[in-house]
Amino acid sequence: MNCMFDYSPAKNLLENKTILVTGAGDGIGRAAAKSFASHGATVILLGRTTEKLEQVYDEIESEGGPQPAIYPLNLEGAVAKDYDDMAAALEKEFGKLDGLLHNAGVLGPITPIAHYDPEHWFRAMQVNVNAEFLLTQSVISLLEDVNDASIIFTSSSVGRKGRAHWGAYAVSKFATEGLMQVLADELENTSNIRVNSINPGATRTNMRAAAYPAENPATLRKPEDIMGTYLYLMGADSISSTGQQFDAQPMA
Numbered sequence: 650m651n652c653m654f655d656y657s658p659a660k661n662l663l664e665n666k667t668i669l670v671t672g673a674g675d676g677i678g679r680a681a682a683k684s685f686a687s688h689g690a691t692v693i694l695l696g697r698t699t700e701k702l703e704q705v706y707d708e709i710e711s712e713g714g715p716q717p718a719i720y721p722l723n724l725e726g727a728v729a730k731d732y733d734d735m736a737a738a739l740e741k742e743f744g745k746l747d748g749l750l751h752n753a754g755v756l757g758p759i760t761p762i763a764h765y766d767p768e769h770w771f772r773a774m775q776v777n778v779n780a781e782f783l784l785t786q787s788v789i790s791l792l793e794d795v796n797d798a799s800i801i802f803t804s805s806s807v808g809r810k811g812r813a814h815w816g817a818y819a820v821s822k823f824a825t826e827g828l829m830q831v832l833a834d835e836l837e838n839t840s841n842i843r844v845n846s847i848n849p850g851a852t853r854t855n856m857r858a859a860a861y862p863a864e865n866p867a868t869l870r871k872p873e874d875i876m877g878t879y880l881y882l883m884g885a886d887s888i889s890s891t892g893q894q895f896d897a898q899p900m901a
Contacts, residue, residue, distance in 0.1 A: 677875075683708060686709045686714030802826075845882050
């Protein structure tokens, strides 16, 4: 796997770029949005909780980043028209899109397949896979309009090697890896869009705490500590990388 944990980006790496980040209200999405903004990007903050998005918005502005935008959307209930409406709004407001970070996701229960609640299964697939497909499809024409566009999917170690009891989350991440690879292969010779995936690794987030309640969070890197690979893939230094799997931090 590739890892750019120690990548040192130029301060203006993402200057004049417009980047959409899903799940931008907290955790890794919040850190990525702020990191992209600190390197010059206008960030579109997408999430289901407006209050959280407003807080990130204020933090970006207070730190001197370009004025971001907020787009509240609940991926669990959104349908194709909602994404098409969003794409139309983005085109009207910004005229283009340079980057898309698929970060939003749900964990679901950690339980054997034999006992997995179908309702939780469908929810995980809706948020972690179907929403990625619909969102990507809706904005792909905006990404095709720029010379250097990047789509980043968020994967997981359990989306590369299955592990007992990880259920829909693991299966959804295998699907995410497949979506990334298919899309990268389709776009490689027909567009200027590169498509890659990132496994964040063990990071101090609410999702990690839910999956490993006995783990000491102080032993984990914070989301802000793993932004090197995110910046690398969103910036022009990664222009020749597509269809690849990246790790956001060195794997033990």
